[in-house]
Amino acid sequence: MGLKQEQRVRDFCQAWGDGTAGSRPAVEDILAMLSEDAVWQLWVPGGPVIRGREALRQEILRQMSYVTHNLCTIKHIVSSDSVVMTERDDYAVSGGKPMPHSMVAVFELDEQGLICAWREYLDTADLAQKKGVPLEQVGGPALA
Template sequence: MITEDDKIAVVMDMVDAWNTHDWDRVANLFAEDGVLHSMMVDPVVGRDTIGARISHLGEGIEEITLRVRHVGVIDGVVFIERVDDFTYHGHSGAVPVVGVIEIGEDGLITEWREYYDRAQLLGAMGLAQDFDASGQ
């Protein structure tokens, strides 16, 4: 049975994968039918689709550091409060984020929900329109 500490370790592995630009590892931490859902846009479903999205986004990321402020487990679900510092195509910014992560017994992420100010993120990225709408 997966423990709370195991679940936190999976999430911290994800943080490390982002911080080291290891986009394959980001995708491989998701279950085959996993879901990545920034709550203000449609969810991205399936490990391969998540991998393609993250790899494409990662092409523009020059630097990124996910600074974890708090992480814990409530009712079997991991909650992480963090600030994402990044440089994307020469534009630098910092965006506060809360992630809510469900992890299966196999230690893979079944659903990762992200809550943040989308307009703040897009402005910091220097984008005039949402990359979900423009395909950027």
Template structure:
């Protein structure tokens, strides 16, 4: 495995730990200034500030979260991460399987993070009708 691949894996694991610690500021800081967060069922969120705002809004309802990595690896310079996201959101306990793809830039920041999951299942598990802000 190349040094760059190892560095990319380390950044991905740091991102997961920031989520698990509910350190929303750190999550935002790990994105590149022009980084993109794209939950594939929604329009992409572009720019560190917009991503950080979205994450903080979501995090406001989270009393506990664990992004449990089931499998992680680097293919063609991208980090592929299969995980089970477990959380308590506004007193609703939920579990959602997720497949994430991260592109880490040369500065060690997330340039692009795409997540694939069943949005209807996520909303049911969160106990909400919609979450788009």
């Protein structure tokens, strides 16, 4: 129960990159694993919500303009037939600054096995500090 869904999420995480300088997210592969009306909340609570495959494409490309070295390392994964949760240690470089961070992500999958909702729970204050952003700006444009 849930193993097929877990594999979808493992493939999804792997498609973001291998952590090397030359590695880039496989945008078309990522999008192919999402439903047409997929929703991504960039961080919970309070983060922006991106709706629809084309808007998701634009958000991924926007992030690719300033983030490199993406790597998602799954520490734990639990699943059912419609929900997969991961505890991860993610890594990226943003504006030349290493941005390692831990997070929990919740993925909802539809009957076709496509990701239709995706929420990431992470410490935005930690990321802001690593970027040198004043903590009072966290929750606004601090992570952009």
